[in-house]
Amino acid sequence: MIIEGKRHIWKEYQKEIADDHYFYARSCVRQNFFPASEFTFLKILKEELGKDVYDDPRHTTCTGIAYHADVVQLPTIMTVVARQFALMTEHGFKNFVPSCITSFGIYTEILETWEHFPDTLAQTREFLYKATKREFELPENLAHSSDVIYKFREDIWQRRRFKLINKQTGNPLRGVEHIGCHYAKMFPHKGVGGAEYPYVLAGLIESWGGEVIDYPERRHCCGFGFRQYLVQANRGYSMACSQRKFESMEPYHPDFIVTNCPGCPFFLDRWQYVISEMEGKTYGDNGHGIPVLTFEELAGLILGYDPWDLGLHIHQVAVEPLLDKMGIPYDLSKKYNNLAGKSLGEPKKPNTLKVYGYEQ
Amino acid sequence: MLFERLKQDIRYQEGLGACLNCGTCTAICPAATVYDYDPRMIAEILQQQDETQLVALLKSNTIWYCGECMSCKTRCPRNNAPGLLIQALRKLSQETGYFTESEKGRQQLAIKRTVGTWILEKGYCLFAENITMEMHPEQGPIWDWLIRNAPDSFNRMGANYKGHGPGALRAIPKESLDELKAIFEVTGASDFYELIEKHSKQKASELGMQFDETIDCEYFRYIYTANDENHNRL
Numbered sequence: 001m002i003i004e005g006k007r008h009i010w011k012e013y014q015k016e017i018a019d020d021h022y023f024y025a026r027s028c029v030r031q032n033f034f035p036a037s038e039f040t041f042l043k044i045l046k047e048e049l050g051k052d053v054y055d056d057p058r059h060t061t062c063t064g065i066a067y068h069a070d071v072v073q074l075p076t077i078m079t080v081v082a083r084q085f086a087l088m089t090e091h092g093f094k095n096f097v098p099s100c101i102t103s104f105g106i107y108t109e110i111l112e113t114w115e116h117f118p119d120t121l122a123q124t125r126e127f128l129y130k131a132t133k134r135e136f137e138l139p140e141n142l143a144h145s146s147d148v149i150y151k152f153r154e155d156i157w158q159r160r161r162f163k164l165i166n167k168q169t170g171n172p173l174r175g176v177e178h179i180g181c182h183y184a185k186m187f188p189h190k191g192v193g194g195a196e197y198p199y200v201l202a203g204l205i206e207s208w209g210g211e212v213i214d215y216p217e218r219r220h221c222c223g224f225g226f227r228q229y230l231v232q233a234n235r236g237y238s239m240a241c242s243q244r245k246f247e248s249m250e251p252y253h254p255d256f257i258v259t260n261c262p263g264c265p266f267f268l269d270r271w272q273y274v275i276s277e278m279e280g281k282t283y284g285d286n287g288h289g290i291p292v293l294t295f296e297e298l299a300g301l302i303l304g305y306d307p308w309d310l311g312l313h314i315h316q317v318a319v320e321p322l323l324d325k326m327g328i329p330y331d332l333s334k335k336y337n338n339l340a341g342k343s344l345g346e347p348k349k350p351n352t353l354k355v356y357g358y359e360q
Numbered sequence: 361m362l363f364e365r366l367k368q369d370i371r372y373q374e375g376l377g378a379c380l381n382c383g384t385c386t387a388i389c390p391a392a393t394v395y396d397y398d399p400r401m402i403a404e405i406l407q408q409q410d411e412t413q414l415v416a417l418l419k420s421n422t423i424w425y426c427g428e429c430m431s432c433k434t435r436c437p438r439n440n441a442p443g444l445l446i447q448a449l450r451k452l453s454q455e456t457g458y459f460t461e462s463e464k465g466r467q468q469l470a471i472k473r474t475v476g477t478w479i480l481e482k483g484y485c486l487f488a489e490n491i492t493m494e495m496h497p498e499q500g501p502i503w504d505w506l507i508r509n510a511p512d513s514f515n516r517m518g519a520n521y522k523g524h525g526p527g528a529l530r531a532i533p534k535e536s537l538d539e540l541k542a543i544f545e546v547t548g549a550s551d552f553y554e555l556i557e558k559h560s561k562q563k564a565s566e567l568g569m570q571f572d573e574t575i576d577c578e579y580f581r582y583i584y585t586a587n588d589e590n591h592n593r594l
Binding site for chain 2: 026028030031032035036038039040055056057058059060061063065066068069070071072073074076079083105113117120128130131134181184185186195196219220221223224225226227228231232233236237239240241244270271273274308311314336337338339344345347348349
């Protein structure tokens with residue numbers, strides 16, 4: 001499809017994204033694997049953009065992974081979600097922003113279900129009150145945290161220190177955008193750009209100087225598949241899905257992959273490592289993998305944040321090739337330090353993937 | 361009648377109208393690229409409303425192949441969603457105990473004892489110290505480094521590892537965990553967990569395997585790792 005056709009489709013799928021006063025709900029997966037991304041999101045909103053965001057220590061998992069792995073059922077997850085909304089209500093917020101795409105899909109699905117099956121909303125209110133004595137209002141606005149960064153992408157661009165431009169050649173860097181399945185596949189009208197041509201990450205790449213790669217398996221799942229990863233016996237499913245994407249994008253020579261889902265950046269990073277160990281195959285240039293970033297990591301690089309503050313050192317695929325292309329300085333001697341600047345020692349070196357920051 | 365129970369599930373009601381068997385869902389399905397799996401047939405079988413075929417499905421590996429990515433929901437020209445049907449079938453399979461009749465179904469105990477348990481113990485679906493290298497070798501040396509150096513490694517990135525107050529990986533306050541547990545009691549989740557345990561214990565006994573409450577018992581290790589390699593497309 002020609003680019004003008006895509007732009008036309010994108011325009012049909014625009015959503016309202018609140019511009020301030022957010023109640024933030026963290027992601028189980030991202031807190032473990034990308035804690036700096038959530039930290040960066042709050043830093044950008046509060047310190048760069050002066051927004052009001054509340055991060056309540058009392059909120060919990062939404063139980064979304066257990067729901068999609070089928071050990072938690074609908075009435076339970078509805079009531080847990082209602083408790084999150086109750087905390088939002090108690091603090092006087094009306095705009096709910098989850099960090100997790102699985103959660104975003106859950107919240108969207110539950111709000112739709114409550115609308116179409118009002119009995120389930122009444123039952124949820126009853127369950128929540130019985131269990132916690134809490135009551136709740138529905139959010140006026142539900143947006144994923146990537147929607148919020150998308151909304152302020154031009155504000156971020158105005159504060160840029162670096163661009164998605166190859167500093168040596170002057171050419172735009174070429175990015176693969178990978179959207180979490182539950183962002184818009186279930187409810188296309190709830191995502192910026194819909195499900196087939198989502199624009200929420202493509203918009204970031206384009207606004208920040210880069211070029212979006214179109215490739216055959218662009219919309220294929222990363223392979224999380226919930227139970228397909230959680231149980232060791234099933235993990236071949238997960239890796240096969242990611243490998244299908246790598247093989248499909250490889251001919252287009254991406255400089256980076258950017259994602260908005262908790263699991264996707266993790267799987268697209270780690271399965272490159274596993275494939276390199278099992279088959280000796282790497283998908284980047286000169287024995288490197290393709291760097292995989294969260295949207296906050298990408299935004300942080302544009303704003304000139306230190307790569308290790310962004311948590312880029314805990315990727316298994318080295319991100320340094322991208323930093324070099326963007327002309328971003330980094331200090332390898334500080335890569336594996338703690339907050340006080342003391343070295344925590346180096347991780348073991350992979351057998352195949354090239355990595356940086358090790359004493360040679 | 362099991363079909364009547366299935367029809368009470370909202371996800372069944374929302375997931376199946378009139379399927380024209382075009383196969384679009386199968387064409388787009390990630391699971392169908394990996395497993396011998398055809399979501400079109402799920403819709404077709406359920407449309408027949410044949411009780412015998414439904415029981416066969418509930419006992420099969422087939423209903424456990426889906427990854428619930430919901431790609432089928434986007435593309436179906438009739439607005440059906442085999443992924444939603446799968447969710448309803450898996451619930452019924454666990455309620456009836458039929459899930460222990462298949463290799464993939466038996467894995468539900470492993471999920472209940474990991475993610476399901478961590479939710480109530482920690483308030484998270486997963487927590488770093490539970491993601492061990494033994495159970496997750498694919499995590500790579502960087503994860504090994506990260507968890508060996510907790511909390512320093514996490515707090516370097518703005519986390520509040522097991523700390524009080526807000527932040528990533530904070531300790532969820534006891535009052536909040538108590539509320540989660542109360543929600544599980546009131547909504548039937550605790551009973552559902554017990555059901556998974558009960559049927560699994562019975563299956564372990566049938567198979568002559570050692571069974572206790574840990575994730576180290578013989579039955580857990582078996583269901584977590586067993587793969588008869590008879591699931592994939594040739």
